[in-house]
Amino acid sequence: MQRIKKGDTVLVIAGKDKGTRGEVLRVLPKADRVVVERVNIVKKHQRPVQAGRGQMQPGRIEFEAPIHMSNVMLVCTQCSEATRVGFRVTEDDKKVRVCHKCGKDID
Template sequence: MQRIKKGDTVEVIAGSDKGARGEVLHVYPKEDRVVIERVNIVKKHQKPVSAGRQQVQPGIIEYEAPINLSNVMLVCSQCDKPTRVGYRVNEDGMKVRVCRACASDID
């Protein structure tokens, strides 16, 4: 079970975007990286290329680059603080993510 999933709100705790909050757009578990909405914006200079049927738009394109998973913390919806993630097994046997600060369920 992943500590951070797509759709979670996270806060950046290290790097140039420290303190920024955003929603997780993609999770790459093999590379330990996440893409966060409006965080780690990079520019890419792109040439016009016609690859088959599609035409690639030329110019300077801005997009969100992946950031290392160790540089983000999950924001608890109850206490609105960045927190570590714990786990608990419910009575029905389901494993649930738990906020370490306020002990409330995240899922």
């Protein structure tokens, strides 16, 4: 069971984007990393591409690089606080995430 899922809102608690909230775009479970909207933006210079008539296309792309899961905290959907995540098993044997701050289910 994952602590953080795609579509969650998280708060960045370390690194250059500390304090930023954003939506989780991708989870990389094996690497323990997440890609968060507008967080850890990397500018990459591509080699200029020759585009017809000798024109050079501007070769710069920006994208969100993955950050480690330990650098983010889940923002609770119920109380909007960044929180540690607990788990509980419901009556119908489903595992749901629980907010440590307000005690409510997050899923």
